[in-house]
Amino acid sequence: MDIRFIVPGNVRHGSGGNKYNAALAEQLAALGAEVETVTVDGDWPVGSPADRQRFADALDGGTTVIADGLVASGAPEEVAAAVGGGAKVWILSHMPLADHPLLEGNALAAVTGVVCPSNHAAAELQAKHGPLNVVVARPGAEPADMAVGSEPPRIVAVAALLPNKQQTLLVEALSQLGDLSWSAALIGSPDADPAYAAKVRAAVEHYGLERRITLTGELSGQDLAEQWHAADLSLLISKSEAFGMVVVESLAHGVPVIVREGTGAVEALGSSGAGRTVAVEGPSDLANALRAWLTDPATRESWRRAAVYARNDLPGWEHTAATVLAALARPPR
Incomplete structure (x- = not known):
């Protein structure tokens, strides 16, 4: 054909x-x-x-x-x-x-x-x-190496810096977790919407999180693979999402995911138990979900095991x- x-x-x-x-x-x-x-x-x-x-x-x-x-x-x-x-x-x-x-x-x-x-x-x-x-x-799903993770736990959000992807809300949520140990990387192009990318950078600076949140820009190849290798959790909290290919990419690395309720990312995550869906009305909803994950080793281990299991069953x-x-x-x- x-x-x-x-x-x-x-x-x-x-x-x-x-x-x-x-x-x-x-x-x-x-x-x-x-x-x-x-x-x-x-x-x-x-x-x-x-x-x-x-x-x-x-x-x-x-x-x-x-x-x-x-x-x-x-x-x-x-x-x-x-x-x-x-x-x-x-x-x-x-x-x-x-x-x-x-x-x-x-x-x-x-x-x-x-x-x-x-x-x-x-x-x-x-x-x-x-x-x-x-x-x-x-x-x-593309075949991928298993993530090893980091200490303290590493949170990644792989998406272009766009209003729909809600990185400013994520930064505000992370600002409520200053009493806990974590690091984060926002991995995505700042060129799709430079004005919004500037707001994301400004939010990181406003909350004094420059040493904890890294804005990497768009990555590919070995640079992106290294970010996945260090990840313990990924997030996709877009206001709208048809599917969310990054969810499958995350599971392919054995990394659990938090996704926004009511979007196609819920379908991408499925019922594997490799993360959870969150009704994100504001930053506190996301902060509470992240706090529960960060402070409960049993939850982190359960999600991790489920992600590794799901990794072996991705078409x-x-x-x-x-x-x-x-x-x-x-x-x-």
Whole structure:
């Protein structure tokens, strides 16, 4: 099968969506598909006429297309024209568009089908737009070395510095734990939203936590592996999250996770017992959960054992790609 995979060019930090796209394309090729990845620049999700023309050009001639929802959901007329011309166009919706429901609804109504990374994301999309031809293809796990941890315990939050990721709330929560021993690392790009990144840095300085909280910037390769190696707990407390690939990444290292209740990260964590969900209304909710973990060795050991157990049962990206490939091969409804 020949697949044209269209991805946005205006997300330059290491987002979960970018990582999913790259891993899926690689594994589709490993399963025998001919995959052509096309990057479309533009001010997505609502591009200019020139941006949408570039997207239309990318669609032209593709008989089977996977288009990232950040691009395709903002260009329903171009999607409809491609499908009308005989192409099978699937939108890969990493997360519903919060501010453009009409555009997104029109695009979803025009496509052959939709790929979502979680049941949570699929349910959220269908709650907004009604029944859709959806296939859920959960992110896979990359094999990873087991974390060793640190003394005092090391807390990591791996996410770009963005308001949705709530790093300022995390810093405020950690400021309430000054009587306990811990260190923390906020690992993510400051370039996605420089103004918010400045607020995060200012919060660390305001609470006098420069010696306890490290802002590493975006890391990859051995630098990121070293941070995971030293970690004892990871956090994903985003206000909204379709799945939370970093949860799977954490479990792959045998590191338990605290996630925010009501988000797709709960689905990523599952029922393994390798952490907990927290209803985060404010910093004290998170601080209380962290205090309970830091002060109870039995809880830390229980979560750690559960994370190590879960590590051995994580499906790889080949399962993700096989699910998508089977959906693409089905006749259009």
